[in-house]
Amino acid sequence: MRFVLKTDYHRDVDLFRDKVQLGWYAALIIFVLCVPIFTGKYVESQLTLVFLWSIAGAGLMILVGYTGLISLGHAAFLSVGAYTHAIFLDLGVPPFVSIPLAMLFCGALGVVVSIAALRMTGIYLAIATLAFAMIVEKIVKNWSSVTGGNAGFRVAPPELFGWELNSTSYYYVCLVVLLVVMLCVINLLRAPTGRAFIAVRDSEISAQATGINLIQTKALAFAVSAALTGLAGTLLAYQWHYLFPDSFSMITSIKLLMLVIIGGLGSMSGVIFGAIFMTLLPDGIATLRDWLPDAIGNLPGLEPFTFGLLLILFLIFEPRGISGRWKKIRLFFGQFPLYRNKTLRRQRSFLRTERVH
């Protein structure tokens, strides 16, 4: 285990703990930059998807993992971002204008939803976002003169300064966007705003007592989260070529939530872990199908079944997700013979109702 000697207060808020960590991240980036040189189109497009889901996951992570607000309807922001962008492109607006516009629109929508969030917490908020997502889904489905309805909406191919992007260059674009988003989010979270988010998550009452404006903070968290998810939507639109209302159903919202839970709530590296996991899982299930006897392997329900089962198993056995498990493994080797199982034991609380009797 390495110990960092802090000789300066800025070491507490530095992006990297020490030079070794910086080195590892640099190596990771070089590796990711080199991937398209050595691998085929398939790995490349899967990795692009990992980047895009990471962006969407980062948006949801701010809300769920750091502000403690639950959204069961984030696919709505994904959908609004994707459709707004595609429609703007169709009208001849350049991507450089259309993507920020779509993000702005999503952010504004997020603020509108947060108006509902201000009066309720927990489960109520989850249901309100779910209802919101259902309404958005129906609008997209039924307003076919604008969105194409169930027939789908064709998205113009990606271009940058007049150059049409092929899949490899799109991979790099997505990577750069992901890196920028990650930097921005991490910076936001170590700034007073992010600290306020975390304070609201841990206790609304003590956050208020320290002078945090609850309404503003929640609205801001919703706006940032919605805008980032919208950004992911705009980029996903390019990746998918065609937009269908069914791609943004309630199942997508729940998959996004699964991504942040399986990755690990309250950790930005968890977003990446979760995105990798969720992108690999369908491939894993496809491989599993070949191995299983035909009677089981050919069943259509195998994928949702595995999703549901994994979600349950993670919540029961590792609620901190992959990133939490990773930290435990590192701690185990860091203090090798001295690791105690109970170091990171979860704290349980007894429930008390908020109802009047």
Added chain:
Amino acid sequence: METFFQLLISGIAQGCVYGLVAIGFVLIYKATEMVNFAQGDIMMLGAFFTITLINYLNWNYFLAIIVAILAMAVVGLVLERVLLRRMIGESPFAILMVTIGLGFVLRSVVGMIWGHNPRSIVTPYTDQSLQFGAVVFPVADVVVVAATVVLCGLTFLFFRYTRFGVAMQAASQNQLAAYYVGIPVKRVVAASWALAAALAAIAGVLLLPLKSAYPEVGLVLGIKAFAAAIVGGFGSLPGAMIGGLVIGLVEIFTKYGIDGRVGFSVSDTSVYVLLLVMLIVRPSGIFASMQRKKV
């Protein structure tokens, strides 16, 4: 005018099914402070048990219903023992996500076993109807309403007068305090899951003559029942029932009144709009039972 009454009765019948599922939500919530998002899927499973007993094993209708309800109570117990008991003391969000995962598993397992085709059963009262003047009531609707009224009365009496019902309420108010005064909290939680699953099975049985069952039927119905529970005020049994009726009536009247005129389906959305408006205007529901958290 006849159409109005016709719509009214079918809206009430549909609302009763929502209300019954919503009562299941509220029951578990009242007793354990957990929100069970898989309630609709448990209802769907109960319906499929009944279908199997009647259509494949050719059992008598009433015997099949009783066996299906008991079987679902056992399923509820098993679910509580295997999954939810491990989650006692975790955050409500984690518990909600576990039940969402459970919903996924139940839907796909039912899809694997019974397939995805809609199925129904023949009941002793299929295709029968009562006539009052010019208005014709299908018996199925009347049975749903009557059964719901009886069940509501029973649950109310249970929570009000039985030792176990009071113990459930105590366990919900403060688990630790309930434990200190000698209430077997674990057993109370298990029993409330069994009871909620049995109620869901009854709702499934009553739904079958109105609507055919397929694996995804519980998802949408569950969300609408959830909306009913919230409109009525989460945690209130009469509220859940009234919320169910409101949702059922709003749905059927928007379907009849607006859908035909605008050319696309508004009725599906109307429930969610109602829910959102309700959450913004009066989040605590018609029968408010929430209070502001005290420090």
